Amino acid sequence: MVRVIVDGTPVDVPPGSSALQACEAAGKEIPRFCYHERLSVAGNCRMCLVEVARAPKPVASCGFPVADGMQIFTDTEMVRRARRAVMEFLLINHPLDCPICDQGGECDLQDQAYGYGSGISRYKEDKRAVTDKDLGPLVKTVMTRCIQCTRCVRFSTEVAGTPELGLVSRGENAEITTYVEKALTSELSGNLIDVCPVGALTAKPAAFHARSWEYKKTDSIDVMDALGTNIQVQARGGEVMRIVPRVNDEVNEEWLSDKGRFSIDGLKRKRLDRPWVRVHGKLSSVSWKDALIALARRFDGVPGDKIGAIAGDLCDAESLCAIKDLLQGMGSSNLDCRQDGAWYDTSSRSGYLFNSDISGIDQADALLLVGTMPRHEAPVLNARIRKRFVDAGRGGFPIGMIGTPTADMTYDVSVLGSGPDTLAELLDGQHAFAEVLKNAKKPMIILGHAALTRRDAPAIYAACRDLAHACGAITPQWQGLNILHTAASRVGALDLGFVPGPHGCDAASMLRGGVEILWLLGADEVQLDRIPPETFVVYLGHHGDAAAKRADIILPGAAYTEKAGTYVNTAGRVQRAFRAVFAPGEAREDWRIIRAFSEVVGHTLPYDTLEELRAHMAQINPVFACGNTAVPLLVGEQESGATPASVRDGTLMATPLRPVVQDYYQTNTISRASQTMAECSRVYGKAPAVAAE
Amino acid sequence: MSTVWTPAEQPDSFVFDAASEEEIAGVLSKYPQERKASAVMPLLYIAQRQMGRVTGSAWVPVVAMDVIAQRLDMAAMRVYEVASFYTMFNTRPIGRYHLQVCTTTPCWLRGSDDVVEACQKATGIQHFGGTSADGLFTMTEVECLGACANAPILQVDDDYYEDMNAERTQAVIAELRAGRRPEPGPTVNRSVSAPLGGRKTLLPSSTVEQE
Numbered sequence: 001m002v003r004v005i006v007d008g009t010p011v012d013v014p015p016g017s018s019a020l021q022a023c024e025a026a027g028k029e030i031p032r033f034c035y036h037e038r039l040s041v042a043g044n045c046r047m048c049l050v051e052v053a054r055a056p057k058p059v060a061s062c063g064f065p066v067a068d069g070m071q072i073f074t075d076t077e078m079v080r081r082a083r084r085a086v087m088e089f090l091l092i093n094h095p096l097d098c099p100i101c102d103q104g105g106e107c108d109l110q111d112q113a114y115g116y117g118s119g120i121s122r123y124k125e126d127k128r129a130v131t132d133k134d135l136g137p138l139v140k141t142v143m144t145r146c147i148q149c150t151r152c153v154r155f156s157t158e159v160a161g162t163p164e165l166g167l168v169s170r171g172e173n174a175e176i177t178t179y180v181e182k183a184l185t186s187e188l189s190g191n192l193i194d195v196c197p198v199g200a201l202t203a204k205p206a207a208f209h210a211r212s213w214e215y216k217k218t219d220s221i222d223v224m225d226a227l228g229t230n231i232q233v234q235a236r237g238g239e240v241m242r243i244v245p246r247v248n249d250e251v252n253e254e255w256l257s258d259k260g261r262f263s264i265d266g267l268k269r270k271r272l273d274r275p276w277v278r279v280h281g282k283l284s285s286v287s288w289k290d291a292l293i294a295l296a297r298r299f300d301g302v303p304g305d306k307i308g309a310i311a312g313d314l315c316d317a318e319s320l321c322a323i324k325d326l327l328q329g330m331g332s333s334n335l336d337c338r339q340d341g342a343w344y345d346t347s348s349r350s351g352y353l354f355n356s357d358i359s360g361i362d363q364a365d366a367l368l369l370v371g372t373m374p375r376h377e378a379p380v381l382n383a384r385i386r387k388r389f390v391d392a393g394r395g396g397f398p399i400g401m402i403g404t405p406t407a408d409m410t411y412d413v414s415v416l417g418s419g420p421d422t423l424a425e426l427l428d429g430q431h432a433f434a435e436v437l438k439n440a441k442k443p444m445i446i447l448g449h450a451a452l453t454r455r456d457a458p459a460i461y462a463a464c465r466d467l468a469h470a471c472g473a474i475t476p477q478w479q480g481l482n483i484l485h486t487a488a489s490r491v492g493a494l495d496l497g498f499v500p501g502p503h504g505c506d507a508a509s510m511l512r513g514g515v516e517i518l519w520l521l522g523a524d525e526v527q528l529d530r531i532p533p534e535t536f537v538v539y540l541g542h543h544g545d546a547a548a549k550r551a552d553i554i555l556p557g558a559a560y561t562e563k564a565g566t567y568v569n570t571a572g573r574v575q576r577a578f579r580a581v582f583a584p585g586e587a588r589e590d591w592r593i594i595r596a597f598s599e600v601v602g603h604t605l606p607y608d609t610l611e612e613l614r615a616h617m618a619q620i621n622p623v624f625a626c627g628n629t630a631v632p633l634l635v636g637e638q639e640s641g642a643t644p645a646s647v648r649d650g651t652l653m654a655t656p657l658r659p660v661v662q663d664y665y666q667t668n669t670i671s672r673a674s675q676t677m678a679e680c681s682r683v684y685g686k687a688p689a690v691a692a693e
Numbered sequence: 694m695s696t697v698w699t700p701a702e703q704p705d706s707f708v709f710d711a712a713s714e715e716e717i718a719g720v721l722s723k724y725p726q727e728r729k730a731s732a733v734m735p736l737l738y739i740a741q742r743q744m745g746r747v748t749g750s751a752w753v754p755v756v757a758m759d760v761i762a763q764r765l766d767m768a769a770m771r772v773y774e775v776a777s778f779y780t781m782f783n784t785r786p787i788g789r790y791h792l793q794v795c796t797t798t799p800c801w802l803r804g805s806d807d808v809v810e811a812c813q814k815a816t817g818i819q820h821f822g823g824t825s826a827d828g829l830f831t832m833t834e835v836e837c838l839g840a841c842a843n844a845p846i847l848q849v850d851d852d853y854y855e856d857m858n859a860e861r862t863q864a865v866i867a868e869l870r871a872g873r874r875p876e877p878g879p880t881v882n883r884s885v886s887a888p889l890g891g892r893k894t895l896l897p898s899s900t901v902e903q904e
Contacts, residue, residue, distance in 0.1 A: 163768035168777035179773040180755055394727060 005071045019061035019072055020048050028074045031083065031112045033090075033197045034149035035062035038253060039158055045090070045149050047112065049082040050074050058082040080116070087116040093128040094198070095144050102140075103199030106212040109147065130175045136183025137679040138262055139192055139201050146176055146200035152192045159255065160186040161386045161410025176200070183683050187379035187664055190261040194244065194254070203242070205262055205676045210241045218580035219246065221567045222260035223314045223560045224671065225378045226485035227358070228569025229256050233561050233580035240264045240561050240581055250359050251569065257379040258680070259664065259671055264561075266674030270544045272556035273585025283554065288586060288596075295553050296601040298536055299517065304331025308515035310507050311337040311498055312522030312541065313487035313668055316565025316577070317624065319540075319557070319590035320493050321617045322605060323521055326594055329603040333501025334515055337493030339523045340660070341508055342449055343457035344483070344494060349623075351461075352494050354571040355479035356444060361388050364480065366440035368416075368433070369401040370423070370464055372448020375409055376661040377486050378570070386411045398440075400433040403450055403657040418656035420456060423463040427470065437471035444480040445473055450657040452483070459652050485570040486660060486667075488560075489522075492568035495621045520547050521590070522557065524669050540590060542583070543669035555597075556587035559670065563589040564610060566617070566624065574626050702786065707757040713743045717764075730767040733775050737761060737782050750828075751791065751850070752783035780835065788824045788831035790869050792816070793848040797837040800845035804858060808845050809834075811862035829870060842886045843879055852877035 001012040004019075006026035013022045018041070023030050033045035043063035050061045053071035058078060073079060091113065098104045130143040150167055153176065157163040162185050164178050178184070184192075192201050215234035222229035222243070230246040243264055245256035275291035276283040286294070299307070307330055309323050315337075324335055338344075345351030356364070361384045374382040389397045389411040401413045402422045416422050416433050425431040429438075437443045445468050451460045465481060467473075473480030485491060493499075500506045505514035513532040520526070522541040528550045531537060539551035542559040562583040568574050583589070591613060598605040607613040618625035665681040666672050709717060720735040737753055740761060745751030753776055762769040776782045783791075792812050796805045812818065812832050816825040821834040838846045843855035847862060854865050854877060861880045868875045883889050 157768070163770050166770040166774040168774050170778045179770065179777070 002066050002068050002070075004066050005069070007072070007074055013066055015066075017066050019050060019052065019059065019064040019066055019070070022066050022070075023050065023061060023072060023074055030061055030074060031108075031115065032062060033108060033112075033147060034151060036151050036154070036195055039151060039154040039195070042150050042154065045147065046086045047083060047090070049079060049086065051076050051078050083116045084118065087113060088118055088122070090147050091117060091121070092123045093144075094147060095127065097145070098199075101142070101145065101199035102202040102207055103145075103196075104211065107199060108197035128172060133177050134181055134183070135178065135201075136189070137676060137683055138189050138204055138258055139184065140204035140207050142200055142202070143175060143177075145198050147198055148174060148176065149197055150176070151195040151197065152176060152201060155192055155195050156184065156186060156189075158390065159191070159383050159387070160188045161383070162186040162408075165192075185684065187258050187375065188255055188383060190258045191245075191255050203262070205265060206242055210236050215241060216580070218561075218578050220561060220577040220580060221488075221565075221569075221575045222256065223488035223567065224257060224259040224263065224668065225380075226488050226490060226570040227252060227257075227378045227381050228488065228567055228571075228573055228575050229260055229380055230575070231256060231260060235561075235581045238581045240267055250357065251571075251573065251575075252358075252380045253384070255380045255383055259379075259667070259677065262676045262680075263671040263674040265676050266543075266670040266672070267559050267561060268584075269675070270669075270673040271559075271584050271587070272542060272544050272548060272554055273583075273587050274556060275586065276548075276551075276554040278552040283551075288588075291553060291555060292597050292600045295538060295555075295597060298553075299330075299601050302516050305334065305503070306516040307332045307519070308334030308505055308510040308517070309336075309519040309521055310339050310510060310523040310526060311335075311489060311493050312339060312520070312524060313489055314560060314670070315489040315493070315522050316560070316563060316567060316590070317489075317492035317496060317617060318563075318565055318610065318613055319521060319594060320489065320498050321496050321613065321620065322591040322594040322598075323519065323540075324496060324498055325605050325616075326598050326601075326603060327519070329598070329605070330601075333504035334510055335498050335504060336500055336507040336510065337490060337498040339507055339526045340449065340453050340487075341506075342452040342490075343461070344452065345458075345461055346494060346499060349495070349572065350479065350481075352483050352485075352491065354446075354482040354484060354569075356482055357571045357573075358384060358569075360479070360482075361385055361444070362391075363478075364388065364440075364442050364444035365392070365397060366437050366443040367397065367399045368426075368437060368443070368445045368467075369399065369403070369413070370445060370447045370460065371403050371420075371451025371454075371657040372446050372484050373403070373406055373409075373450070373659050373661060374446070374448075374484060375407055376659070376664040377448060377484060379664075381484070382410060398433075398436045400436070403448075403659070406659045419654045420451065420454075420460045420463070420652040420657065421654040423460065423467065424652055427463060427467055434471070437467070437473070440471070442478050442480060443468075443471050443473045444482060446482045446484050448484045449486050449660045453660065454653070454655075454657070456651065456653045463652060483570065488567050488569075491570060491572060492566065492574075495568055495572075495623055496617065497620065520551070522669070523547060540593060541669065542587065543673050545669040545672060555593050556583070556585065557590040557593060558583035558587055562587070566614070568623070572623065574623055704754050704756055707740070707754060707760050709740070709760070710743060710747070712746075713739045730765045730771070733761060733765055733767065733772055734779070736765065737772070737776055741782060745850075749789045750786045752786050780833075786824075789829045790831075791848075791850050792830055792832040792866075793835040793838075794832065795836070795838045795840075795844070795846045795848070796834050799837075799841035803844040805845040807859040808847055808857045808862050811859035812847070812866065814859075815863045815866040830866070840886075849874075849877075855879045856881040856883070 002015050004022040009026050011026040013025050020030050030048045032048045034042045041063045043060050048061045049058035051073040052059050132143050133141045153165045156165045193203050214236050218233045220231050220233045222231045229252040230248040231243050232246050234242040243261050247254045274285045277286045277294050399413045400416045404418050426434045447464050468481040511530045517536045519538045524545040524547040537551045538553045539547050540555040540557050542557050561580045564579050565577045595605050665677040671677040716739050720732050724731045740757040741751050741753045758772040759769050762772045794809050816830040818825050818832045824831045840846050845857050847854045847857045856879050
């Protein structure tokens with residue numbers, strides 16, 4: 001540690017820290033525009049000037065390394081004058097259109113102009129104006145406001161891995177642009193809005209809608225992918241206006257995918273806001289009481305094993321638990337949360353988790369992707385892989401892939417093969433990449449749903465597991481065999497045991513007429529056309545999507561922003577979301593609907609409040625008692641040595657792995673209802689489909 | 694205020710020809726393979742010269758920058774940044790001859806305004822950055838060319854014409870128009886940057902004795 005004296009206060013900081021970091025460690029606030037702790041240091045805004053003893057001039061603290069015994073002064077007349085001068089220069093060409101700027105109220109420049117800005121301008125010449133750029137449907141530009149901090153350039157180059165923004169020309173003509181007009185192709189482009197310290201880059205869909213101080217802010221969890229990104233839902237007057245990421249270094253650092261940020265307009269469209277019952281082939285709206293009674297009447301006399309439930313991708317663990325308890329109370333074990341037909345090793349929790357945790361990527365030194373396309377399945381996780389790739393330097397983090405990349409991965413990937421038979425080659429050691437994995441200290445394998453939804457999924461999993469053991473990816477210190485989920489509800493459902501019982505039907509056989517009453521809990525991505533006409537379909541969900549059309553009874557539920565829910569992310573992290581707004585119309589929180597129905601149907605569930613339900617969940621699986629903390633494989637079990645025998649059936653097939661996400665912007669009911677996402681889908685197009693088997 | 698301008702007329706494709714490829718091979722051999730992005734500026738210049746050779750307009754179209762990016766394994770945006778930063782790279786088509794008049798203080802004191810005026814008169818160009826109607830000449834204003842001893846300077850493509858005045862400027866342009874390139878260097882009676890009319894110092898000892 002290096003001892004630095006900041007304004008007379010000694011602080012110890014790690015060697016190599018910058019003066020700015022030392023000042024922050026001492027609790028001093030240093031104004032800055034270009035410096036961002038997750039981006040490289042540019043040092044071009046000059047706002048972070050401080051005085052250093054025996055230095056002849058003020059120094060830019062963001063790029064100035066500390067030395068032992070260095071004396072830094074953050075609040076001297078010299079510093080104040082220097083910062084005022086910098087601010088004056090920054091404001092020369094800044095339009096000062098704060099009243100019509102969407103950044104107003106949360107603008108770094110505005111805030112700091114209060115501290116260092118002059119009340120008058122000495123600049124008499126014309127201000128410079130810059131043409132606005134069209135960066136696609138998500139990011140709005142007002143380039144005249146740009147102060148050229150280049151945070152956006154660094155973000156898109158370093159974090160997103162899509163170097164499409166740059167600072168072109170020089171001097172007075174310098175401007176941020178894509179040069180050739182094009183829409184940003186990143187799935188993380190919304191974060192540009194967050195990193196921009198001024199109002200140059202703002203959210204296009206939210207332009208002129210609200211002011212930052214009008215929002216009611218609620219902590220929540222993103223459900224658009226299985227990463228469990230920590231978000232803050234910002235609402236005004238019962239309407240979700242904006243979603244921004246919260247900082248959580250263990251999960252999403254401070255990034256959020258575009259789908260999580262911009263599909264909010266989908267929360268207002270195509271909503272189910274009252275119960276519907278199909279009478280003589282036509283849906284008609286009814287009261288809750290009538291709907292529940294009609295449903296209870298339909299349940300009457302149906303044996304338990306003829307009732308089944310399929311859970312969708314956006315469900316909270318509470319509603320999953322309630323529906324499971326209800327059906328089990330009726331004697332049914334026809335439960336399935338795997339609407340995509342995925343296969344998991346459910347013998348232990350580590351069989352379906354991202355075992356190394358998301359932050360484990362930062363330690364891995366070799367990576368094998370099997371049947372996964374992280375860029376489309378979890379863009380923020382992909383950025384983490386890229387971060388590791390960049391940090392490790394040239395060749396420091398070799399990445400192999402089995403499958404076919406459907407887009408630029410944003411890091412170098414060697415495609416080892418298109419089908420799972422490549423795994424056999426890796427196991428034999430024939431393949432060159434086997435050596436890479438073997439030589440790595442902390443090799444990582446990420447197994448995705450392109451592999452797990454195939455018929456030979458058990459064999460692929462077994463092969464991956466064998467490979468992980470062979471290359472030292474599973475040791476007491478390192479858990480390198482990871483499953484990357486695509487559905488936010490999936491791990492929570494698996495933790496609750498939302499899978500068919502010993503004699504239960506799985507999703508496919510339920511759909512094919514295995515049950516008389518099929519309860520779809522937000523399950524819209526099932527093959528609805530397979531459901532025979534005589535099956536009675538109950539749909540509990542929030543959007544009038546495909547499944548609601550087929551349903552015989554529709555119970556309107558709450559979307560993720562409208563209910564307090566528990567979500568378990570792909571790494572097994574139990575996270576709680578809070579209710580930001582109320583569900584529209586008659587719609588209610590899902591678990592309350594199930595609880596109410598249980599009383600009508602005569603199988604009353606033993607909980608009346610959310611707390612009681614959560615206590616019950618904790619009884620089913622102790623991980624749910626853990627609240628917002630990381631629950632890796634710690635609870636329950638340790639990784640066992642050998643691959644369970646039950647897993648070893650089937651053989652690896654040679655057919656190519658097909659990507660599960662065809663169109664990143666249209667994967668669930670909310671994003672399909674969103675006009676913004678539809679526009680993105682139109683602009684960016686679907687990922688090219690890989691030739692059919 | 695000017696903004697970056699992408700000309701409407703962009704060629705659809707760009708391929709380095711054999712002569713350029715030979716030069717590129719030489720340039721790339723100077724850099725380690727994994728740092729070949731360092732060669733971006735020479736390659737841009739090679740591309741610009743090839744355009745001059747082939748089309749008579751020495752500029753770098755966007756496709757050429759894309760080709761360079763691909764060749765050097767770097768993001769196209771990084772090439773755009775470099776090309777737009779340096780004024781020596783023309784990102785829009787120019788005339789056959791690029792008249793670059795230095796108007797920085799020493800040249801201006803020595804009459805660069807006359808040179809500018811003569812250029813305008815001889816070519817019909819109205820303002821800096823303009824191209825003559827026949828497409829032969831483009832005149833741009835440049836900052837100090839570093840030849841202040843021989844001010845004012847008119848740079849035509851890569852060649853310096855020094856000690857210019859209005860008359861000699863017109864003469865140079867007339868020669869260029871006729872398809873000939875006058876000998877570059879001082880246009881008055883002097884050798885490189887030596888004084889007018891020959892050397893004044895370090896003369897042979899016999900000359901000194903005679904005085």
